[in-house]
Amino acid sequence: MGVTCVCQVPVAEGKSVQQSVDIVHKKLEQLGAVKQGSFWVDCETYHPTGNVSGQPSKLLYVMHNSETPLSCMGLFEGGPCLIADANFDVLMVKLKSHFQNAKAHKVECRGSRYRYCDFLIKVGTVTMSSSARGISVEVEYCPCVVPGECWNLTKEFMQSFLGPSVPELPSVFAAKPEGLFAPSDCVDTMTQYLELFNKLRKMQMPGSNVR
Amino acid sequence: MEAPPVTSMPVTGGAVNMMEYLLQGSVLDQALESLLHRLRGLCDNMDPETFTDHELVYLLKGQQGNPFILRARRSLSHPTSPWHLRYLGQPEVGDKSRHALVRNCVDVAASHSLPEFLNEMGFRMDHEFTANGHIFRKGVMKIVVSKLSRILVPGNTENTERLSLSYLVELSGLAPAGQDTVSEDMRSFAEQLKPLVHLEKIDPSKQRH
Numbered sequence: 001m002g003v004t005c006v007c008q009v010p011v012a013e014g015k016s017v018q019q020s021v022d023i024v025h026k027k028l029e030q031l032g033a034v035k036q037g038s039f040w041v042d043c044e045t046y047h048p049t050g051n052v053s054g055q056p057s058k059l060l061y062v063m064h065n066s067e068t069p070l071s072c073m074g075l076f077e078g079g080p081c082l083i084a085d086a087n088f089d090v091l092m093v094k095l096k097s098h099f100q101n102a103k104a105h106k107v108e109c110r111g112s113r114y115r116y117c118d119f120l121i122k123v124g125t126v127t128m129s130s131s132a133r134g135i136s137v138e139v140e141y142c143p144c145v146v147p148g149e150c151w152n153l154t155k156e157f158m159q160s161f162l163g164p165s166v167p168e169l170p171s172v173f174a175a176k177p178e179g180l181f182a183p184s185d186c187v188d189t190m191t192q193y194l195e196l197f198n199k200l201r202k203m204q205m206p207g208s209n210v211r
Numbered sequence: 212m213e214a215p216p217v218t219s220m221p222v223t224g225g226a227v228n229m230m231e232y233l234l235q236g237s238v239l240d241q242a243l244e245s246l247l248h249r250l251r252g253l254c255d256n257m258d259p260e261t262f263t264d265h266e267l268v269y270l271l272k273g274q275q276g277n278p279f280i281l282r283a284r285r286s287l288s289h290p291t292s293p294w295h296l297r298y299l300g301q302p303e304v305g306d307k308s309r310h311a312l313v314r315n316c317v318d319v320a321a322s323h324s325l326p327e328f329l330n331e332m333g334f335r336m337d338h339e340f341t342a343n344g345h346i347f348r349k350g351v352m353k354i355v356v357s358k359l360s361r362i363l364v365p366g367n368t369e370n371t372e373r374l375s376l377s378y379l380v381e382l383s384g385l386a387p388a389g390q391d392t393v394s395e396d397m398r399s400f401a402e403q404l405k406p407l408v409h410l411e412k413i414d415p416s417k418q419r420h
Contacts, residue, residue, distance in 0.1 A: 048332070048333060049273070049274065050271075050272070050273060050274060050333055058331065060332065074328060076328075076331050079331050080324050080327040080328045080331050081324060081328070082321055082322055082324055082325060082328040083321070083322040083324075084296070084319050084320060084321040084322070085319055085320045085321075087317055087318060087319040087320075088319050088321075090317050090319075091296070091298055091317050091319055094279075094298055094300075094317060095271075095279065097273060097276075098271055098273050098279060098333070099332075
């Protein structure tokens with residue numbers, strides 16, 4: 001597990017989501033990246049049913065990542081995160097009277113996985129209730145776990161195929177008490193996906209082929 | 212760097228339902244050595260394994276019905292190992308000829324942020340204790356001989372007080388729902404431990420809560 005950056009790529013002017021994804025794939029292939037299978041990331045939302053003294057209920061997100069197929073991650077936005085094994089999903093089924101699964105809010109991101117030297121690039125289509133909401137790009141620099149030591153390199157690499165859509169340093173790294181030099185882990189990756197999914201969830205659905 | 216195997220559908224809840232079969236008994240401290248000696252002879256050949264664990268029992272009070280109980284356990288002798296979170300369902304009633312207590316069981320390995328995460332979910336710690344003792348295996352069965360201790364100051368596992376002058380002996384087996392063969396193995400194994408220890412089916416719901 002290296003340092004990952006997850007960002008959104010806007011749908012190209014006058015093109016569909018699928019066409020924009022193909023444009024990114026083409027740029028990666030031109031660079032010399034090699035396609036290596038596919039990936040998926042998903043996120044389910046649970047509402048606590050108990051009334052916690054009038055406070056707004058904290059949503060529980062349960063996420064999965066194909067890079068770690070035997071694991072399951074539980075996250076509270078801005079709160080503690082849990083890394084557990086796949087049986088955590090079975091436990092959530094047992095807890096269904098206390099935590100309701102908002103099935104309509106399930107978000108999935110699927111796409112192709114590319115490898116370019118020490119980088120892993122995943123270009124995915126984010127869907128909610130089978131409608132495409134946007135495009136995500138995840139870039140992972142595998143040899144390093146400290147964001148402060150490889151952010152500049154990662155940003156430069158991203159510029160070579162994303163052009164002007166390159167994001168700033170993900171806030172999840174800057175927000176840590178030890179800052180950029182704290183080692184990164186899968187919770188940082190999933191937090192970034194969660195932020196992206198929540199942002200796309202709130203956006204209005206783009207028209208199918210018309211921009 | 213190769214992509215991990217990706218199934219076309221993500222593996223979600225609804226995986227195999229595991230059932231735990233349990234028989235319990237106890238021995239006084241003075242009888243421990245004889246029991247361990249018998250177990251070493253009967254069980255699978257392995258290095259003697261001792262353990263020291265800290266278990267916290269969490270409750271989630273719902274709007275109605277009984278609170279939901281989860282047991283979080285960590286090893287004090289292997290502090291970097293993951294936490295073990297366990298859900299145990301109500302004992303299955305009906306078949307009186309069943310020799311062991313049978314209940315649904317879900318085991319989850321979790322990271323060290325577990326206590327904080329459970330609190331955020333709304334769980335509150337009801338009680339905690341430490342257990343130390345020996346563990347043996349015979350095929351799929353597990354035999355645990357443990358001394359339970361009360362924690363005097365919450366969170367401080369150094370300062371404990373033994374709960375009794377005996378050791379708890381538990382014989383358990385896990386099997387997928389529907390497969391009852393482990394129950395018979397457990398019954399015959401329990402016979403071999405008599406008269407050192409009498410292992411029986413003890414229904415936790417009949418205990419004082």
